[in-house]
Amino acid sequence: MVGINGRLGKSKGSPTGGEKFEQEFYMTAGEVASTLRSLADEIEGGGRVEASSEGWTLAVSPAEPIKLEVQYKHDPARRELEFQLKLKENP
Numbered sequence: 001m002v003g004i005n006g007r008l009g010k011s012k013g014s015p016t017g018g019e020k021f022e023q024e025f026y027m028t029a030g031e032v033a034s035t036l037r038s039l040a041d042e043i044e045g046g047g048r049v050e051a052s053s054e055g056w057t058l059a060v061s062p063a064e065p066i067k068l069e070v071q072y073k074h075d076p077a078r079r080e081l082e083f084q085l086k087l088k089e090n091p
Contacts, residue, residue: 004052048061060089062088
């Protein structure tokens with residue numbers, strides 16, 4: 001199980017409501033690296049991938065291919081690199 005720690009940010013929906021759920025976390029570089037290592041271990045292990053934080057646990061058995069999206073935004077004021085990983089389960 002991937003335990004997600006950090007300061008909570010914006011949240012949308014409910015993890016138990018059967019709708020879309022989103023939760024932002026603010027972490028140190030070390031916390032992010034540790035979370036990503038744990039996630040990589042779960043994915044490589046095959047089977048179920050579980051993530052948990054305060055009061056909730058979410059799980060999926062991802063099917064391949066797994067989608068990784070990379071976005072880069074650049075303007076004179078700032079640059080931003082975003083990674084989005086989608087683990088989808090086949091019914």
